[in-house]
Amino acid sequence: MTKERGAMPFDAIIVSHGQPSDPEVGEAEIAALAASVGALLPDARVEGVTLAARGKIEALSAERPGALIYPMFMADGWFTQVQLPRRLAPDVGPQLVTFGMDCTLPMLAARWLRDIAKDHGLDPSDIDLVIAGHGSGKSKRVSAATYTFADQLAAEFAPKSCRCGFVEEAPSLEEALTGLGQQSICLPYFAAKRGHVLDDLPQAVAATGYKGIVLDPIGLNPDVPAMIADALRWRATTSDVSVCV
DSSP states (O other): OOOOOOOSOOEEEEEEOOOTTSHHHHHHHHHHHHHHHHHTOTTSEEEEEETTSTTHHHHHHHHSTTOEEEEOOSSOSHIIIIIHHHHSOTTOOOBOOOGGGOTTHHHHHHHHHHHHHHHTTOOGGGOEEEEEEOOOSSOSHHHHHHHHHHHHHHHHHOOSEEEEEESSSSSBHHHHHTTOOSSEEEEEOOSSSSGGGTTHHHHHHHHHTOOSEEOOOGGGOTTHHHHHHHHHHHHHHSSOSSTTO
C-alpha cells in the first residue's frame, strides 16, 4: 500500500554537481534539463540548480517549501547524503533516488543499446560492452553503483561480455578498453558531457586503439527527461521514493 501525498500541481528541483571552475556552464545545462522535464509535467513547476553555484540551492529551496528534490548524480555519496541535505532549506523535500541508481535506468539504457546495435547491423550477443565510470579513491560507493548498473544492464541487454573501467580506481579505462574489436560499445556512466568524458575517456580510447562505438553519457539520452518526469510524477502522488518500489 502507498500513502497518498497529494495531486499536482507540485514543485520539483533537479540538482546536479555543476562545474565549480565555471558555474554558469552547469547552470545552463541543468536549466535545460529542468525545462525538458517540466514540458512533460505541465501542472508542475520544475527548476534546475547546481551545487557549484554559490547560494543558489539555498535560495531556491527556501522559495519552494515542499519541493521534491531530484539528485542528478550517478551514485549516492557525500554530495547527495551530506552536502545537499545540509544546504537545502528545512521545509523542502523529500529527496528522490539518485538518477544513476534508479532501477529504471538500466532498462532505458538497454533500449538505447538495442537501437544502436540495430543501426550497426549487430546482434547484442556479439557485442562487448564497456561501462566507463568515475570511480573513487576514497569510497567504493561510486564504483558499486556502476557495477550494479552494469549487472542490471547486462541482464536486460544480454551482450557477449560486459566490463567496467574507471577514471579514479582499478580497473582503469585503458584496461577495460584494451583488446576489443569493432563489435564493442562503450557507454559512459556519467550525467553530463564534461570533464572526464571529454578528457580521460578520449585519451584512453587513443591509448588503447579502441575501434568500437563510444556513446554519449547516459545522462544525455533523449529519453532521460521522460524518466525523470515519471519519477517525479510518481513521488508527487505516493510515499514511495522510486517508481521501482
